[in-house]
Amino acid sequence: MHEMAMAEGIMDIVKDYAEKNNAVKVHTISLLIGEMTGVVVDSLEFCFKALSKGTIAENAEIKLKNVPLVGHCNDCNWQGHIENYNFFCPHCKSGHMDIISGRELRVEYLEVD
Ligand SMILES: [Zn+2]
Incomplete structure (x- = not known):
């Protein structure tokens, strides 16, 4: 239940943000999902809705x-x-590679009332 744990993490961020901003309703949650996270989007949405x-x-x-x-x-x-x-x-077959992006799973922004 990889996606359930992630949905819980997102929910925590949303609640925290809502409290700090005295929000009464969350309209939109924009998420950045890195290719490497392997998240099944449908499954994440389903867990979050629940x-x-x-x-x-x-x-x-x-x-x-x-x-x-x-x-x-x-x-x-x-x-x-x-x-x-x-x-x-x-290009040079080196193994000294850094990952610049693709590992993130985070809330980009929230729209609240
Ligand atoms: Zn190289």
Whole structure:
């Protein structure tokens, strides 16, 4: 239940944000989902809907943005999309790659009343 744990994490952020902003209703939740998280979007939405029932986030619209997996090579400075989780530089074959994006799962913004 990977997605349920993630939905709970999102719900915590939403509740926290709503409290700080004295919100009474959450309209939109925009999420950034990295390619590497392997999240099944339908499943995440389903879990979130179940969790948000009876809360201020009930019936909130969930917007999802996929973040591609991008790596940077420390040896030749190549930067680009990593295909098939192959973490070797396609330019110089180095294994000294940093992940620039694609691991995130976070709330980008919330629209509340
Ligand atoms: Zn390289």
